[in-house]
Amino acid sequence: xxxxxxxxxxxxxxxxxxxxxxxxxxxxxxxxxxxxxxxxxxxxxxxxxxxxxxxxxxxxxxxxxxxxxxxxxxxxxxxxxxxxxxxxxxxxxxxxxxxxxxxxxxxxxxxxxxxxxxxxxxxx
Numbered sequence: 001x002x003x004x005x006x007x008x009x010x011x012x013x014x015x016x017x018x019x020x021x022x023x024x025x026x027x028x029x030x031x032x033x034x035x036x037x038x039x040x041x042x043x044x045x046x047x048x049x050x051x052x053x054x055x056x057x058x059x060x061x062x063x064x065x066x067x068x069x070x071x072x073x074x075x076x077x078x079x080x081x082x083x084x085x086x087x088x089x090x091x092x093x094x095x096x097x098x099x100x101x102x103x104x105x106x107x108x109x110x111x112x113x114x115x116x117x118x119x120x121x122x123x124x
Contacts, residue, residue: 022062022066024066024069025070029069029070032069032075033062033065033066033069034051035075036065036075036078036079037049037050037051037062037065038051039079039091039092039093040061040065040079040082040090040091040092041089041090041091041092042055042057042058042061043057043061043086043089043090044057044058045058049092050062061082064082065078065082068081079091088100
């Protein structure tokens, strides 16, 4: 029984004395950070966000995001910075521009083609 309490004490004391991985000036900055890292893809991983990645590039991006938040940049400015640096593929929701027209309009075109095929088919 004493060994159990000793183990529990050692286990929890280690977690209590540990420092947070990322330091923020306010709780709002921390919330912004965690919301942003869920919206940004890891350039190295296959479709995983940087929130779920421990790749060195993801860690560097997280540190850069913290730096930009502390500089007072908005979420949109941070996303623009990252998309300029790593390409628009780094964002889960890329903006509408000449490189993403196909991405945004292909589902509509596909639906139109299917509807035309359905209504214009020959009756047997």
